[in-house]
Amino acid sequence: MRVILIDDEPLARSVVIEYLQNWPEIEIVQECNDGFEGVKAIAQYNPDLIFLDIQMPKINGFEMLELIEQPPSVIFTTAFDEYAIKAFEEHAVDYLLKPFTRERFDKAVQKWMDQQQRSEPKQNTKELLENLQSSSPKNDRIVVKTGNKIKIIPVTDILFLAADDDYVKIHTPEGSFLKNKTMAYFEKMLGEDNFVRVHRSYIVRINEITRIDPYEKDSHLAILKSGEKVPVSKTGYPKLRQVLGL
Amino acid sequence: MLRQQVSTEQTSEPVLSKSKLTLIVVQCIVACMISQSAILLWFGFSAQTSFIDSSVSISLLAIACYLIGNNLQYYRPEKNGYLLMLLYCSILASLWLVVNNWTLDKLILNDPHYSEFLYNSLPIRFFIGLLMIGLMAMVSVVWYTQLDQKETEKRKLEAETLARDAELYNLRQQLQPHFLFNSLNSITALIGSRPEEARKMIHQLSDFLRGTLKKEDQQPVSLIDELEHLQLYLDIEKVRFGHRLSTEISYNEACKAKKLPPMLLQPIVENAIKFGLYDTTGVVTISIFGECVENELHITVQNPYDPDTTRPKHGTGFGLSGVKRRLHLLFGRTDLLETTSYSHIFTTIVKIPQV
Numbered sequence: 001m002r003v004i005l006i007d008d009e010p011l012a013r014s015v016v017i018e019y020l021q022n023w024p025e026i027e028i029v030q031e032c033n034d035g036f037e038g039v040k041a042i043a044q045y046n047p048d049l050i051f052l053d054i055q056m057p058k059i060n061g062f063e064m065l066e067l068i069e070q071p072p073s074v075i076f077t078t079a080f081d082e083y084a085i086k087a088f089e090e091h092a093v094d095y096l097l098k099p100f101t102r103e104r105f106d107k108a109v110q111k112w113m114d115q116q117q118r119s120e121p122k123q124n125t126k127e128l129l130e131n132l133q134s135s136s137p138k139n140d141r142i143v144v145k146t147g148n149k150i151k152i153i154p155v156t157d158i159l160f161l162a163a164d165d166d167y168v169k170i171h172t173p174e175g176s177f178l179k180n181k182t183m184a185y186f187e188k189m190l191g192e193d194n195f196v197r198v199h200r201s202y203i204v205r206i207n208e209i210t211r212i213d214p215y216e217k218d219s220h221l222a223i224l225k226s227g228e229k230v231p232v233s234k235t236g237y238p239k240l241r242q243v244l245g246l
Numbered sequence: 247m248l249r250q251q252v253s254t255e256q257t258s259e260p261v262l263s264k265s266k267l268t269l270i271v272v273q274c275i276v277a278c279m280i281s282q283s284a285i286l287l288w289f290g291f292s293a294q295t296s297f298i299d300s301s302v303s304i305s306l307l308a309i310a311c312y313l314i315g316n317n318l319q320y321y322r323p324e325k326n327g328y329l330l331m332l333l334y335c336s337i338l339a340s341l342w343l344v345v346n347n348w349t350l351d352k353l354i355l356n357d358p359h360y361s362e363f364l365y366n367s368l369p370i371r372f373f374i375g376l377l378m379i380g381l382m383a384m385v386s387v388v389w390y391t392q393l394d395q396k397e398t399e400k401r402k403l404e405a406e407t408l409a410r411d412a413e414l415y416n417l418r419q420q421l422q423p424h425f426l427f428n429s430l431n432s433i434t435a436l437i438g439s440r441p442e443e444a445r446k447m448i449h450q451l452s453d454f455l456r457g458t459l460k461k462e463d464q465q466p467v468s469l470i471d472e473l474e475h476l477q478l479y480l481d482i483e484k485v486r487f488g489h490r491l492s493t494e495i496s497y498n499e500a501c502k503a504k505k506l507p508p509m510l511l512q513p514i515v516e517n518a519i520k521f522g523l524y525d526t527t528g529v530v531t532i533s534i535f536g537e538c539v540e541n542e543l544h545i546t547v548q549n550p551y552d553p554d555t556t557r558p559k560h561g562t563g564f565g566l567s568g569v570k571r572r573l574h575l576l577f578g579r580t581d582l583l584e585t586t587s588y589s590h591i592f593t594t595i596v597k598i599p600q601v
Contacts, residue, residue, distance in 0.1 A: 007487050008487070008523075009428065009431075009432065009487065010488075010489060011431070011432040011435035011436065011486065012432065012435065013430065014435045014439070015434055015435045018435075018438060021381055024535065033527065034357070034527050036527065055424065056524070057524050057525065057526065057527050058524070058526070058527060058552075059523065079423070079424050079427035079428045079431065097427070098427050098428060098430070098431035099427065099430045099431040099433070099434040114402070188575060
């Protein structure tokens, strides 16, 4: 069985390596210093299990998981993360609070092994992420994958969002990016202070709107500073009027 | 906590609301005009003359009063400056008198009896003017001093509340759970393979924690002590991130005994570590430099950052507002924390006035 260790502290990885010596059936195929390396290594080796730290350079452990289509089983290794612990308890294979003992480590690995043998469905990592997002404090950035590159979009750069099948297209001055999330998720994440959902399929930054033109029956068009036009629905129009103080 | 908030509200409440004040001022002006008109009518002048005289003189006087009131908002006499105040009021009263006389002379021509009266009444007018302006000055001084006192009181109260909150926050932060648990984890890793290093790290960690606890009492510490403390912190971080972290600490020999508030640099350095180590993936150099500039101790902290993923917010940038706030409360200045970001290097400069 193949595992990947993702932790930015070499010493922290060395503890896991040492403890894994008790498990000859497990092979460490790669060690990663950060989430970027992690994404690459997971795509390359398709491991059965990863040991994942949360606080890491550039993108944290959760953000890394979001970028992976079919995340492997995860055992979190973290020092301290108040809000996350509850979610771990419910959805992760296990979580290890650093520093952890060999016994505790073995128990976590054994738990995973048992699950594998009973061929239980993989722990629902996607569900874990949803759960984390609902309990985590408001995020100020969005991590997306464009081709082979990972792009970090500060929320302050977002002009507007448009639904696009199962994805949401995030429009920024640097272009647009797709993210596999729902409009409801973004509506909640972005809050109501700077953004308004003007349409079932559109969320707009309030400050970007320069003009509102009538358009067909019952609907309007919001004209943005960038010149783009965003449809405003019958239900979206009163909301927009309200936030603009009209 | 609750009681404090209530009392803060009470003290910030102005004695009179703005609209009420305006109403009172207008009433006063009208009352003065009416009484002056009445006096002039008594002296046997026509209604028109009485009206013009009273409106012009009272309006001009009101302007003079406004001027002095406005001046006192920004400048208040020192303890022994009241003679100077009196002089200022006299000058203003004379000016008023000259302008008033000139205007009335031009406006009311067809009454020789009035011209004579105007000339004769000059001393009386002067004293009434001086009295009014002086009164206005006195009221203004009392008014603005009171406002000032309230402001100071409010600031003091706020400082106390903040200090209490900070204390609670510090208690939690001093332990720095992330730092502590990760360090302990590093020690676990070292114990098996490199016990000597593990022992050394335990000592560093103990020294650091002891130092942090000692700083409870808020007494100013010397630059050299503070830098030694930070060095401990950075040394521990180096064990954890040895492969990526390097530090440079330097200072001018002359300012090593200069004082600074305890735990002031810690959040700045933590910040530098956070944005240095967690925002970039390469090798990171954090540098700290202390120097004396005139009567201030300047400490510069630099760290690399990635402008693409994090952008400093306007103003203080990178969540240093707590430090800025503390400096404001300690020294009453808002210009003591400067941050600049230039070509992937974020620089924080703290200035500590030396008393």
